[in-house]
Amino acid sequence: MASAFGEPRPRESWRRLRYVASRARQLTATGRHSLRAFLDWIDGLERAEARDVESAEAEPDEDAVRILTIHASKGLEFPIVLLTGLGSGRGGGNDSVEVIADRQSGALAFRVAQEWRTAGFEEARVREQEMADAELVRLLYVATTRARDHLVLSLFRRPNATGSPAALIDAGLEGTAGLCSPLMLGETGAVAPGAVGPLAASEGVAWGTAEQERSWLARRRELVTRLGTMPHVGAAELMRAVHDDGVPADVDDGEGQDFARAVRSLVWRVSRGSVRLAGDADPLVVARARTIVESRAFTDALADPTCRRTVPLLGVVDGTMLDLMADLVYETADGVTLVGFDLENREGGSVAGTPSRRAIAGLLSLAFTAATLRTAHAVAVIGSLPGEMDHFTDTAELASEARAGLP
Numbered sequence: 051m052a053s054a055f056g057e058p059r060p061r062e063s064w065r066r067l068r069y070v071a072s073r074a075r076q077l078t079a080t081g082r083h084s085l086r087a088f089l090d091w092i093d094g095l096e097r098a099e100a101r102d103v104e105s106a107e108a109e110p111d112e113d114a115v116r117i118l119t120i121h122a123s124k125g126l127e128f129p130i131v132l133l134t135g136l137g138s139g140r141g142g143g144n145d146s147v148e149v150i151a152d153r154q155s156g157a158l159a160f161r162v163a164q165e166w167r168t169a170g171f172e173e174a175r176v177r178e179q180e181m182a183d184a185e186l187v188r189l190l191y192v193a194t195t196r197a198r199d200h201l202v203l204s205l206f207r208r209p210n211a212t213g214s215p216a217a218l219i220d221a222g223l224e225g226t227a228g229l230c231s232p233l234m235l236g237e238t239g240a241v242a243p244g245a246v247g248p249l250a251a252s253e254g255v256a257w258g259t260a261e262q263e264r265s266w267l268a269r270r271r272e273l274v275t276r277l278g279t280m281p282h283v284g285a286a287e288l289m290r291a292v293h294d295d296g297v298p299a300d301v302d303d304g305e306g307q308d309f310a311r312a313v314r315s316l317v318w319r320v321s322r323g324s325v326r327l328a329g330d331a332d333p334l335v336v337a338r339a340r341t342i343v344e345s346r347a348f349t350d351a352l353a354d355p356t357c358r359r360t361v362p363l364l365g366v367v368d369g370t371m372l373d374l375m376a377d378l379v380y381e382t383a384d385g386v387t388l389v390g391f392d393l394e395n396r397e398g399g400s401v402a403g404t405p406s407r408r409a410i411a412g413l414l415s416l417a418f419t420a421a422t423l424r425t426a427h428a429v430a431v432i433g434s435l436p437g438e439m440d441h442f443t444d445t446a447e448l449a450s451e452a453r454a455g456l457p
Contacts, residue, residue: 137207365420385427412452
C-alpha cells in the first residue's frame with residue numbers, strides 16, 4: 051500500500067496490486083501454493099497475451115463516471131445519476147407475426163398479419179401488455195432510486211414516441227411545480243445561464259447557491275418521509291385481524307407471533323393427520339397444531355395435488371401495501387381456495403369469534419386478488435378449537451369489506 055501511494059496515480063497502482071492479490075488467491079484455491087507456481091502462471095498468461103474479461107470498477111469515493119445498465123445498478127447508490135435512453139419507444143421485431151405465451155392457460159396465442167389469429171389472442175395480448183407495463187415501472191423505480199442527491203432525466207423523444215418512458219414521465223410531472231427543475235441546454239451543450247426552470251425563477255435564487263441547496267435538501271427530506279411511509283398490512287395485522295368492538299389489537303405482541311410460528315412449524319411436521327411431537331415441550335402448541343391438521347379444511351387441501359403451502363401474497367391496494375401469506379392454496383374446477391390459520395388467541399378459543407375469522411378471510415381474499423388479478427373461489431379459516439372453522443364463498447364481498455377497512 052505504501053508503494054502505491056508513492057506513485058503518481060496511487061488509485062491505479064493500488065487497484066493493480068489488489069488485482070494481483072486476487073489472482074494469487076484464485077491460484078491458491080486450486081492447490082498450488084508456492085510463489086514459483088504463481089510466477090510461472092502469471093508468466094504464462096503474459097506469453098499467451100491473455101486478457102482478463104473483468105472490467106475495472108471505480109472506487110466508491112473516486113471522482114469518476116460509471117456507465118451501467120439498470121440491472122447492473124441494483125443495490126448501488128450514487129450522488130448524481132443521469133438516466134438516458136428514456137425516449138426510445140417500445141416494440142420492434144416482426145409486426146406481421148406475433149406470438150404470446152398465455153400464462154393462465156399454458157397455451158400459445160398467435161397472430162399472423164391482420165387476417166388470422168387464435169382464439170383468446172386479444173385477451174392474452176392485453177395481459178401481456180399489463181405485465182410489460184408493470185415491469186417497466188419496476189425498472190424505472192430501480193433506476194431512479196439509485197440517486198442519493200440529484201437525479202437528471204433525459205426526456206428527449208420523437209413526437210410520435212407517445213408511449214415511451216420519457217413521455218410517460220413528462221406527463222406525470224405535470225402539476226408538480228417545485229418537485230424538479232428543467233435544465234435548458236445551450237448550443238455548446240452546457241446549461242444555459244438562468245435557464246433552470248420554474249424553481250429558481252419562483253424563488254429568485256440562482257441555481258447552485260448554498261441557500262437553494264439547503265432548501266432543496268429540506269424539501270427532499272420531507273418528500274422522502276411522506277412518500278416513503280406507505281401504510282402496511284402484514285402478518286401481525288392478519289393474525290390479530292379485528293376485535294368484536296372494532297378496535298384493532300396490539301400488533302407488537304412478540305410472544306403471540308412466536309406462538310404462531312411454533313404452531314406452524316409443528317403443523318408442517320405432519321403425516322396424514324397425526325402430529326409428530328418431536329419432543330415439543332409446549333402442550334398448547336401441540337394441541338393447536340393437532341386441531342389444525344385434523345380439520346376438514348386442512349385434510350381437503352393436502353389431498354389435492356395442486357396444494358401449495360405458505361404462499362406469499364404481495365400487492366398494493368389504494369396505497370396500502372399488503373404483505374400477507376396464505377397457509378395453504380389449492381385449485382379445483384371451481385377455482386382457487388385459500389386456507390388460513392387463526393392463531394390470534396394463544397389460550398385457545400377465538401377472542402373475536404366469527405367476525406375475526408371473517409376479517410382474516412377478507413384480507414387474504416383482497417391480497418390474493420391484488421397479487422394475481424384473480425378472485426378466489428373460497429377462503430377457509432381454521433379456528434382454535436376442534437371443529438372451529440369458517441368457510442367463506444362470498445369472496446368479492448369479503449375483499450370489499452377488507453378494502454374499506456384499510457388504513
